[in-house]
Amino acid sequence: MSTVTTLLEGRTAVVTGAAQGIGLEIARVLGVHGAKVVLADLRDDAVLEAAAGLRGQGIQSIGVQCDVTDEDEVRNVVDHAVTEFGGLDVWVNNAGITRDASLKKMSLADFRLVTDVHLTGTWLGVRAASARMRENGGGAIVNISSMSGKAGNPGQTNYSAAKAGIVGMTKAAAKELAHHGVRVNAVQPGLIETAMTRAMPAESFAAMEASIPMRRAGQPVDVANVVLFLSSGLAGYMTGAVLEVAGGRLM
Template structure:
Protein backbone atom coordinates (compact mmCIF):
# COMPACT_ATOMS: atom_id res chain seq x y z
CA UNK A 1 0.00 0.00 0.00
CA UNK A 2 1.67 3.28 -1.09
CA UNK A 3 1.96 6.21 1.26
CA UNK A 4 -0.85 8.57 0.32
CA UNK A 5 0.89 11.86 -0.35
CA UNK A 6 1.37 14.22 -3.30
CA UNK A 7 5.12 13.65 -3.20
CA UNK A 8 6.55 12.78 -6.61
CA UNK A 9 10.13 12.57 -5.42
CA UNK A 10 12.35 10.39 -7.63
CA UNK A 11 9.65 10.15 -10.29
CA UNK A 12 9.88 11.29 -13.88
CA UNK A 13 6.94 12.95 -15.62
CA UNK A 14 6.52 13.63 -19.32
CA UNK A 15 4.06 16.38 -20.23
CA UNK A 16 3.22 16.95 -23.89
CA UNK A 17 2.35 20.44 -25.08
CA UNK A 18 4.11 21.82 -22.02
CA UNK A 19 5.96 24.86 -23.35
CA UNK A 20 3.12 27.15 -22.29
CA UNK A 21 -0.43 27.37 -20.96
CA UNK A 22 -2.01 24.48 -19.10
CA UNK A 23 0.89 22.15 -19.95
CA UNK A 24 3.41 24.55 -18.42
CA UNK A 25 1.41 24.80 -15.20
CA UNK A 26 1.13 21.01 -15.02
CA UNK A 27 4.91 20.73 -15.40
CA UNK A 28 5.49 23.45 -12.82
CA UNK A 29 3.17 21.87 -10.23
CA UNK A 30 4.42 18.32 -10.70
CA UNK A 31 7.97 19.64 -10.53
CA UNK A 32 7.26 21.58 -7.34
CA UNK A 33 6.16 18.30 -5.77
CA UNK A 34 9.45 16.64 -6.61
CA UNK A 35 9.01 15.25 -10.12
CA UNK A 36 11.70 15.52 -12.77
CA UNK A 37 9.88 16.80 -15.83
CA UNK A 38 10.36 16.26 -19.54
CA UNK A 39 8.83 19.06 -21.59
CA UNK A 40 7.70 17.65 -24.93
CA UNK A 41 6.42 20.30 -27.32
CA UNK A 42 6.08 20.99 -31.03
CA UNK A 43 7.93 24.26 -30.44
CA UNK A 44 11.40 23.11 -29.45
CA UNK A 45 12.76 26.60 -28.84
CA UNK A 46 9.86 27.49 -26.56
CA UNK A 47 10.33 24.22 -24.68
CA UNK A 48 13.99 25.16 -24.13
CA UNK A 49 12.96 28.53 -22.73
CA UNK A 50 10.38 26.94 -20.45
CA UNK A 51 12.89 24.40 -19.17
CA UNK A 52 15.24 27.25 -18.28
CA UNK A 53 12.41 29.00 -16.45
CA UNK A 54 11.57 25.90 -14.42
CA UNK A 55 15.20 25.20 -13.60
CA UNK A 56 15.43 28.68 -12.10
CA UNK A 57 12.74 27.51 -9.65
CA UNK A 58 14.79 24.46 -8.72
CA UNK A 59 12.90 21.97 -10.90
CA UNK A 60 14.81 19.37 -12.89
CA UNK A 61 13.52 19.91 -16.41
CA UNK A 62 14.64 18.83 -19.87
CA UNK A 63 13.04 19.89 -23.16
CA UNK A 64 12.49 17.90 -26.33
CA UNK A 65 10.81 18.84 -29.59
CA UNK A 66 7.95 16.48 -30.36
CA UNK A 67 5.14 16.20 -32.87
CA UNK A 68 2.71 13.95 -30.99
CA UNK A 69 1.28 12.61 -34.26
CA UNK A 70 4.71 11.21 -35.20
CA UNK A 71 5.22 7.72 -33.78
CA UNK A 72 9.02 7.91 -33.86
CA UNK A 73 9.00 11.35 -32.19
CA UNK A 74 6.83 10.06 -29.32
CA UNK A 75 9.12 7.04 -28.91
CA UNK A 76 12.07 9.44 -28.78
CA UNK A 77 10.47 11.24 -25.83
CA UNK A 78 10.27 7.95 -23.92
CA UNK A 79 13.94 7.29 -24.72
CA UNK A 80 14.88 10.81 -23.59
CA UNK A 81 13.10 10.42 -20.25
CA UNK A 82 14.83 7.11 -19.54
CA UNK A 83 18.22 8.32 -20.73
CA UNK A 84 18.09 11.49 -18.64
CA UNK A 85 16.39 10.18 -15.50
CA UNK A 86 16.49 6.34 -15.72
CA UNK A 87 12.75 5.98 -15.27
CA UNK A 88 9.33 6.95 -16.57
CA UNK A 89 6.57 7.13 -14.00
CA UNK A 90 4.02 9.69 -15.19
CA UNK A 91 2.83 10.64 -18.66
CA UNK A 92 0.44 13.52 -19.30
CA UNK A 93 -1.14 13.76 -22.76
CA UNK A 94 -1.88 17.49 -22.95
CA UNK A 95 -0.85 18.60 -26.45
CA UNK A 96 -3.66 20.00 -28.53
CA UNK A 97 -4.80 22.49 -31.14
CA UNK A 98 -8.06 24.00 -32.36
CA UNK A 99 -9.34 24.67 -35.86
CA UNK A 100 -12.86 25.91 -35.16
CA UNK A 101 -15.51 26.30 -37.84
CA UNK A 102 -19.12 25.43 -38.39
CA UNK A 103 -19.88 21.97 -39.73
CA UNK A 104 -20.69 23.50 -43.11
CA UNK A 105 -17.41 25.45 -43.35
CA UNK A 106 -14.94 23.07 -41.69
CA UNK A 107 -12.54 21.44 -44.10
CA UNK A 108 -11.74 17.75 -44.04
CA UNK A 109 -8.09 18.71 -43.52
CA UNK A 110 -8.91 20.66 -40.35
CA UNK A 111 -11.15 17.90 -39.03
CA UNK A 112 -8.45 15.29 -39.53
CA UNK A 113 -5.69 17.50 -38.12
CA UNK A 114 -7.47 18.19 -34.83
CA UNK A 115 -8.50 14.55 -34.37
CA UNK A 116 -4.97 13.42 -35.23
CA UNK A 117 -3.26 15.73 -32.73
CA UNK A 118 -5.66 15.11 -29.85
CA UNK A 119 -6.78 11.52 -30.30
CA UNK A 120 -4.01 9.83 -32.27
CA UNK A 121 -1.43 11.81 -30.30
CA UNK A 122 -2.94 10.65 -27.03
CA UNK A 123 -3.08 7.04 -28.24
CA UNK A 124 0.57 7.14 -29.26
CA UNK A 125 1.49 8.58 -25.86
CA UNK A 126 -0.50 5.96 -23.97
CA UNK A 127 1.00 3.16 -26.02
CA UNK A 128 4.61 4.34 -25.74
CA UNK A 129 4.46 5.18 -22.03
CA UNK A 130 2.62 2.01 -21.05
CA UNK A 131 5.20 -0.17 -22.78
CA UNK A 132 7.75 1.02 -20.21
CA UNK A 133 5.35 1.18 -17.27
CA UNK A 134 4.14 -2.38 -17.86
CA UNK A 135 7.67 -3.65 -17.36
CA UNK A 136 8.02 -1.66 -14.13
CA UNK A 137 4.55 -2.71 -12.91
CA UNK A 138 3.78 0.89 -11.99
CA UNK A 139 2.81 4.18 -13.59
CA UNK A 140 0.16 6.83 -14.02
CA UNK A 141 -1.09 8.17 -17.35
CA UNK A 142 -3.29 11.27 -17.39
CA UNK A 143 -5.13 12.28 -20.56
CA UNK A 144 -6.46 15.80 -20.98
CA UNK A 145 -9.95 15.66 -22.45
CA UNK A 146 -12.42 18.57 -22.29
CA UNK A 147 -15.94 19.28 -21.12
CA UNK A 148 -16.69 19.73 -24.84
CA UNK A 149 -16.08 16.00 -25.18
CA UNK A 150 -19.01 15.48 -22.81
CA UNK A 151 -21.54 17.94 -24.23
CA UNK A 152 -20.18 19.16 -27.58
CA UNK A 153 -19.43 22.74 -28.56
CA UNK A 154 -20.80 24.74 -31.45
CA UNK A 155 -18.18 25.11 -34.15
CA UNK A 156 -16.04 22.32 -32.70
CA UNK A 157 -17.19 19.06 -34.25
CA UNK A 158 -13.54 18.10 -34.70
CA UNK A 159 -12.41 19.08 -31.19
CA UNK A 160 -15.49 17.70 -29.44
CA UNK A 161 -15.20 14.39 -31.28
CA UNK A 162 -11.52 14.07 -30.41
CA UNK A 163 -12.03 14.94 -26.75
CA UNK A 164 -14.91 12.47 -26.44
CA UNK A 165 -12.69 9.85 -28.04
CA UNK A 166 -10.05 10.47 -25.39
CA UNK A 167 -12.54 9.41 -22.71
CA UNK A 168 -13.22 6.11 -24.50
CA UNK A 169 -9.49 5.57 -25.06
CA UNK A 170 -8.82 6.26 -21.37
CA UNK A 171 -11.33 3.67 -20.19
CA UNK A 172 -10.24 1.00 -22.66
CA UNK A 173 -6.55 1.50 -21.87
CA UNK A 174 -7.29 1.49 -18.13
CA UNK A 175 -8.89 -1.95 -18.46
CA UNK A 176 -5.93 -3.32 -20.42
CA UNK A 177 -3.26 -1.91 -18.14
CA UNK A 178 -4.78 -2.45 -14.71
CA UNK A 179 -3.22 -5.91 -14.34
CA UNK A 180 0.18 -4.25 -14.71
CA UNK A 181 -0.62 -1.67 -12.01
CA UNK A 182 -0.60 1.12 -14.60
CA UNK A 183 -3.41 3.59 -14.01
CA UNK A 184 -5.04 5.66 -16.78
CA UNK A 185 -7.36 8.56 -15.98
CA UNK A 186 -8.61 11.70 -17.69
CA UNK A 187 -9.28 15.33 -16.81
CA UNK A 188 -12.00 17.37 -18.51
CA UNK A 189 -11.35 21.11 -18.16
CA UNK A 190 -14.13 23.57 -18.81
CA UNK A 191 -13.69 27.30 -19.44
CA UNK A 192 -10.07 27.98 -18.45
CA UNK A 193 -8.19 31.27 -18.67
CA UNK A 194 -5.69 30.64 -21.47
CA UNK A 195 -4.49 32.56 -24.52
CA UNK A 196 -7.11 30.70 -26.55
CA UNK A 197 -10.05 31.74 -24.36
CA UNK A 198 -8.73 35.29 -23.96
CA UNK A 199 -8.93 35.60 -27.74
CA UNK A 200 -12.66 34.83 -27.71
CA UNK A 201 -15.12 37.67 -28.39
CA UNK A 202 -15.88 39.25 -24.99
CA UNK A 203 -19.62 38.64 -25.31
CA UNK A 204 -19.07 34.93 -26.00
CA UNK A 205 -16.71 34.58 -23.05
CA UNK A 206 -19.15 36.38 -20.74
CA UNK A 207 -22.04 34.20 -21.87
CA UNK A 208 -20.04 31.05 -21.17
CA UNK A 209 -18.84 32.31 -17.81
CA UNK A 210 -22.41 33.17 -16.80
CA UNK A 211 -23.37 29.51 -17.28
CA UNK A 212 -20.86 28.32 -14.66
CA UNK A 213 -22.29 27.63 -11.17
CA UNK A 214 -19.05 28.87 -9.54
CA UNK A 215 -19.50 32.07 -11.61
CA UNK A 216 -15.96 32.31 -12.94
CA UNK A 217 -13.53 30.76 -15.37
CA UNK A 218 -10.89 28.41 -14.04
CA UNK A 219 -7.11 28.76 -14.13
CA UNK A 220 -4.44 26.48 -15.61
CA UNK A 221 -3.15 25.85 -12.09
CA UNK A 222 -6.55 24.47 -11.07
CA UNK A 223 -6.37 21.99 -13.95
CA UNK A 224 -2.83 21.13 -12.89
CA UNK A 225 -4.11 20.37 -9.39
CA UNK A 226 -6.35 17.62 -10.73
CA UNK A 227 -3.44 16.20 -12.72
CA UNK A 228 -1.25 16.20 -9.62
CA UNK A 229 -3.92 14.23 -7.77
CA UNK A 230 -4.14 11.63 -10.53
CA UNK A 231 -0.37 11.44 -10.95
CA UNK A 232 0.28 10.94 -7.24
CA UNK A 233 -0.44 8.09 -4.86
CA UNK A 234 -3.46 9.99 -3.51
CA UNK A 235 -5.37 8.42 -6.41
CA UNK A 236 -3.78 4.98 -6.12
CA UNK A 237 -7.17 3.22 -6.28
CA UNK A 238 -8.42 5.18 -9.29
CA UNK A 239 -8.24 4.11 -12.91
CA UNK A 240 -10.53 4.74 -15.87
CA UNK A 241 -11.88 7.83 -14.11
CA UNK A 242 -12.77 11.22 -15.56
CA UNK A 243 -12.48 14.33 -13.38
CA UNK A 244 -14.30 17.46 -14.51
CA UNK A 245 -12.54 20.74 -13.72
CA UNK A 246 -15.29 23.01 -14.97
CA UNK A 247 -16.74 24.88 -12.01
CA UNK A 248 -19.91 22.79 -12.27
CA UNK A 249 -20.60 23.80 -15.87
CA UNK A 250 -22.63 21.17 -17.72
CA UNK A 251 -22.83 18.91 -14.66
Protein backbone atom coordinates in the same frame (compact mmCIF):
# COMPACT_ATOMS: atom_id res chain seq x y z
CA MET B 1 9.77 18.87 4.13
CA SER B 2 6.03 18.29 4.35
CA THR B 3 4.35 15.35 2.67
CA VAL B 4 2.42 17.56 0.26
CA THR B 5 5.65 18.76 -1.34
CA THR B 6 6.92 15.23 -1.93
CA LEU B 7 3.93 13.59 -3.60
CA LEU B 8 6.05 12.80 -6.66
CA GLU B 9 9.51 12.76 -5.10
CA GLY B 10 11.89 10.60 -7.12
CA ARG B 11 9.49 10.18 -10.03
CA THR B 12 9.85 11.24 -13.64
CA ALA B 13 6.96 12.85 -15.51
CA VAL B 14 6.41 13.74 -19.16
CA VAL B 15 3.94 16.44 -20.20
CA THR B 16 3.13 16.96 -23.88
CA GLY B 17 2.12 20.34 -25.23
CA ALA B 18 4.08 21.84 -22.34
CA ALA B 19 5.64 24.96 -23.86
CA GLN B 20 2.87 27.20 -22.56
CA GLY B 21 -0.57 27.43 -21.00
CA ILE B 22 -2.13 24.51 -19.17
CA GLY B 23 0.66 22.11 -20.17
CA LEU B 24 3.39 24.32 -18.74
CA GLU B 25 1.43 24.81 -15.53
CA ILE B 26 0.97 21.05 -15.19
CA ALA B 27 4.71 20.58 -15.61
CA ARG B 28 5.41 23.27 -13.01
CA VAL B 29 3.03 21.81 -10.42
CA LEU B 30 4.37 18.28 -10.89
CA GLY B 31 7.88 19.65 -10.52
CA VAL B 32 7.03 21.63 -7.39
CA HIS B 33 5.84 18.36 -5.87
CA GLY B 34 9.12 16.61 -6.52
CA ALA B 35 8.94 15.22 -10.06
CA LYS B 36 11.71 15.48 -12.60
CA VAL B 37 9.87 16.75 -15.66
CA VAL B 38 10.29 16.29 -19.40
CA LEU B 39 8.46 18.98 -21.36
CA ALA B 40 7.52 17.89 -24.89
CA ASP B 41 6.21 20.25 -27.54
CA LEU B 42 6.21 20.74 -31.30
CA ARG B 43 7.86 24.16 -30.91
CA ASP B 44 11.53 23.51 -30.27
CA ASP B 45 12.66 26.97 -29.12
CA ALA B 46 9.57 27.49 -26.98
CA VAL B 47 9.84 24.18 -25.13
CA LEU B 48 13.56 24.65 -24.44
CA GLU B 49 12.82 28.12 -23.06
CA ALA B 50 9.97 26.77 -20.92
CA ALA B 51 12.18 24.04 -19.46
CA ALA B 52 14.90 26.58 -18.71
CA GLY B 53 12.32 28.69 -16.89
CA LEU B 54 11.37 25.75 -14.68
CA ARG B 55 15.01 25.01 -13.93
CA GLY B 56 15.27 28.62 -12.81
CA GLN B 57 12.59 27.78 -10.24
CA GLY B 58 14.60 24.83 -8.94
CA ILE B 59 12.72 22.16 -10.90
CA GLN B 60 14.70 19.45 -12.68
CA SER B 61 13.43 19.66 -16.24
CA ILE B 62 14.39 19.28 -19.88
CA GLY B 63 12.64 20.23 -23.09
CA VAL B 64 12.24 17.89 -26.06
CA GLN B 65 10.76 18.69 -29.45
CA CYS B 66 7.98 16.26 -30.31
CA ASP B 67 5.24 15.91 -32.90
CA VAL B 68 2.76 13.77 -30.98
CA THR B 69 1.37 12.32 -34.22
CA ASP B 70 4.78 10.77 -35.04
CA GLU B 71 5.29 7.47 -33.21
CA ASP B 72 9.08 7.63 -33.48
CA GLU B 73 9.17 11.10 -31.92
CA VAL B 74 6.86 9.99 -29.11
CA ARG B 75 9.12 7.01 -28.39
CA ASN B 76 12.07 9.40 -28.44
CA VAL B 77 10.50 11.36 -25.57
CA VAL B 78 10.25 8.15 -23.54
CA ASP B 79 13.92 7.46 -24.28
CA HIS B 80 14.88 10.99 -23.17
CA ALA B 81 13.02 10.54 -19.89
CA VAL B 82 14.77 7.26 -19.17
CA THR B 83 18.21 8.48 -20.27
CA GLU B 84 18.09 11.83 -18.48
CA PHE B 85 16.15 10.94 -15.35
CA GLY B 86 16.34 7.17 -15.03
CA GLY B 87 12.74 6.13 -15.65
CA LEU B 88 9.17 7.05 -16.49
CA ASP B 89 6.43 7.16 -13.87
CA VAL B 90 3.90 9.75 -15.08
CA TRP B 91 2.78 10.68 -18.59
CA VAL B 92 0.34 13.51 -19.31
CA ASN B 93 -1.21 13.70 -22.78
CA ASN B 94 -1.99 17.41 -23.03
CA ALA B 95 -0.93 18.44 -26.56
CA GLY B 96 -3.74 19.80 -28.69
CA ILE B 97 -4.85 22.32 -31.29
CA THR B 98 -8.09 23.83 -32.54
CA ARG B 99 -9.31 24.52 -36.07
CA ASP B 100 -12.84 25.76 -35.42
CA ALA B 101 -15.43 26.12 -38.17
CA SER B 102 -19.02 25.19 -38.87
CA LEU B 103 -19.75 21.84 -40.52
CA LYS B 104 -20.41 23.70 -43.76
CA LYS B 105 -17.08 25.50 -43.71
CA MET B 106 -14.75 23.00 -42.02
CA SER B 107 -12.31 21.36 -44.40
CA LEU B 108 -11.58 17.65 -44.27
CA ALA B 109 -7.93 18.52 -43.71
CA ASP B 110 -8.77 20.51 -40.56
CA PHE B 111 -11.03 17.76 -39.27
CA ARG B 112 -8.29 15.20 -39.74
CA LEU B 113 -5.57 17.44 -38.29
CA VAL B 114 -7.42 18.09 -35.02
CA THR B 115 -8.47 14.49 -34.53
CA ASP B 116 -4.97 13.31 -35.40
CA VAL B 117 -3.25 15.57 -32.86
CA HIS B 118 -5.71 14.92 -30.04
CA LEU B 119 -6.81 11.35 -30.60
CA THR B 120 -3.89 9.70 -32.40
CA GLY B 121 -1.44 11.74 -30.34
CA THR B 122 -3.01 10.58 -27.10
CA TRP B 123 -3.10 6.96 -28.28
CA LEU B 124 0.58 7.06 -29.22
CA GLY B 125 1.41 8.57 -25.84
CA VAL B 126 -0.58 5.94 -23.96
CA ARG B 127 1.00 3.15 -25.97
CA ALA B 128 4.60 4.34 -25.65
CA ALA B 129 4.36 5.32 -21.99
CA SER B 130 2.55 2.17 -20.89
CA ALA B 131 5.10 -0.06 -22.64
CA ARG B 132 7.83 1.41 -20.44
CA MET B 133 5.66 1.51 -17.31
CA ARG B 134 4.76 -2.16 -17.65
CA GLU B 135 8.47 -2.98 -17.50
CA ASN B 136 8.75 -0.89 -14.33
CA GLY B 137 5.73 -2.48 -12.67
CA GLY B 138 3.44 0.52 -12.81
CA GLY B 139 2.81 4.17 -13.53
CA ALA B 140 0.15 6.81 -14.06
CA ILE B 141 -1.16 8.20 -17.34
CA VAL B 142 -3.42 11.25 -17.41
CA ASN B 143 -5.24 12.22 -20.60
CA ILE B 144 -6.57 15.75 -21.06
CA SER B 145 -10.05 15.63 -22.55
CA SER B 146 -12.50 18.58 -22.43
CA MET B 147 -16.05 19.41 -21.48
CA SER B 148 -16.47 19.81 -25.24
CA GLY B 149 -16.15 16.04 -25.36
CA LYS B 150 -19.05 15.71 -22.94
CA ALA B 151 -21.56 18.14 -24.40
CA GLY B 152 -20.21 19.14 -27.82
CA ASN B 153 -19.57 22.69 -28.99
CA PRO B 154 -20.98 24.25 -32.17
CA GLY B 155 -18.15 24.91 -34.58
CA GLN B 156 -16.03 22.21 -32.99
CA THR B 157 -17.19 18.93 -34.48
CA ASN B 158 -13.53 17.94 -34.91
CA TYR B 159 -12.40 18.96 -31.42
CA SER B 160 -15.51 17.63 -29.64
CA ALA B 161 -15.26 14.29 -31.42
CA ALA B 162 -11.59 13.94 -30.54
CA LYS B 163 -12.08 14.89 -26.89
CA ALA B 164 -15.00 12.45 -26.56
CA GLY B 165 -12.83 9.77 -28.12
CA ILE B 166 -10.17 10.36 -25.48
CA VAL B 167 -12.71 9.41 -22.81
CA GLY B 168 -13.43 6.08 -24.48
CA MET B 169 -9.74 5.46 -25.06
CA THR B 170 -8.98 6.21 -21.41
CA LYS B 171 -11.49 3.64 -20.18
CA ALA B 172 -10.40 0.97 -22.65
CA ALA B 173 -6.70 1.47 -21.87
CA ALA B 174 -7.42 1.49 -18.13
CA LYS B 175 -9.02 -1.95 -18.42
CA GLU B 176 -6.11 -3.30 -20.45
CA LEU B 177 -3.38 -1.96 -18.21
CA ALA B 178 -4.78 -2.24 -14.68
CA HIS B 179 -3.25 -5.64 -13.99
CA HIS B 180 0.14 -4.25 -15.00
CA GLY B 181 -0.11 -1.56 -12.33
CA VAL B 182 -0.61 1.22 -14.88
CA ARG B 183 -3.46 3.59 -14.07
CA VAL B 184 -5.11 5.63 -16.86
CA ASN B 185 -7.41 8.51 -16.00
CA ALA B 186 -8.68 11.64 -17.74
CA VAL B 187 -9.43 15.25 -16.89
CA GLN B 188 -12.12 17.33 -18.59
CA PRO B 189 -11.40 21.06 -18.18
CA GLY B 190 -14.16 23.57 -18.75
CA LEU B 191 -13.61 27.28 -19.33
CA ILE B 192 -10.01 27.89 -18.30
CA GLU B 193 -8.41 31.32 -18.54
CA THR B 194 -5.55 30.97 -21.02
CA ALA B 195 -4.16 33.00 -23.92
CA MET B 196 -6.62 31.21 -26.22
CA THR B 197 -9.72 31.97 -24.16
CA ARG B 198 -8.58 35.53 -23.43
CA ALA B 199 -8.67 36.09 -27.19
CA MET B 200 -12.43 35.41 -27.20
CA PRO B 201 -14.79 38.38 -27.57
CA ALA B 202 -15.43 39.79 -24.10
CA GLU B 203 -19.18 39.26 -24.36
CA SER B 204 -18.74 35.59 -25.31
CA PHE B 205 -16.36 34.99 -22.41
CA ALA B 206 -18.75 36.72 -20.00
CA ALA B 207 -21.70 34.66 -21.25
CA MET B 208 -19.78 31.43 -20.69
CA GLU B 209 -18.72 32.53 -17.21
CA ALA B 210 -22.33 33.32 -16.36
CA SER B 211 -23.30 29.72 -17.17
CA ILE B 212 -20.86 28.35 -14.59
CA PRO B 213 -22.38 27.72 -11.14
CA MET B 214 -19.14 28.89 -9.48
CA ARG B 215 -19.41 32.10 -11.55
CA ARG B 216 -15.79 32.21 -12.66
CA ALA B 217 -13.43 30.78 -15.22
CA GLY B 218 -10.86 28.32 -13.99
CA GLN B 219 -7.12 28.90 -13.91
CA PRO B 220 -4.48 26.55 -15.37
CA VAL B 221 -3.44 25.63 -11.83
CA ASP B 222 -6.95 24.27 -11.19
CA VAL B 223 -6.35 21.69 -13.92
CA ALA B 224 -2.75 21.07 -12.87
CA ASN B 225 -3.72 20.27 -9.28
CA VAL B 226 -6.15 17.57 -10.43
CA VAL B 227 -3.50 16.11 -12.73
CA LEU B 228 -1.15 16.06 -9.73
CA PHE B 229 -3.74 14.16 -7.68
CA LEU B 230 -4.28 11.55 -10.41
CA SER B 231 -0.52 11.19 -10.89
CA SER B 232 0.17 10.58 -7.22
CA GLY B 233 -0.39 7.77 -4.75
CA LEU B 234 -3.41 9.65 -3.42
CA ALA B 235 -5.29 8.28 -6.46
CA GLY B 236 -3.72 4.83 -6.19
CA TYR B 237 -7.07 3.02 -6.40
CA MET B 238 -8.44 5.10 -9.29
CA THR B 239 -8.30 4.12 -12.93
CA GLY B 240 -10.64 4.79 -15.85
CA ALA B 241 -11.98 7.86 -14.08
CA VAL B 242 -12.92 11.11 -15.84
CA LEU B 243 -12.76 14.14 -13.55
CA GLU B 244 -14.47 17.40 -14.57
CA VAL B 245 -12.65 20.62 -13.73
CA ALA B 246 -15.33 23.03 -14.81
CA GLY B 247 -16.80 24.84 -11.81
CA GLY B 248 -20.00 22.81 -12.09
CA ARG B 249 -20.69 23.72 -15.71
CA LEU B 250 -22.70 21.11 -17.61
CA MET B 251 -23.20 18.90 -14.54
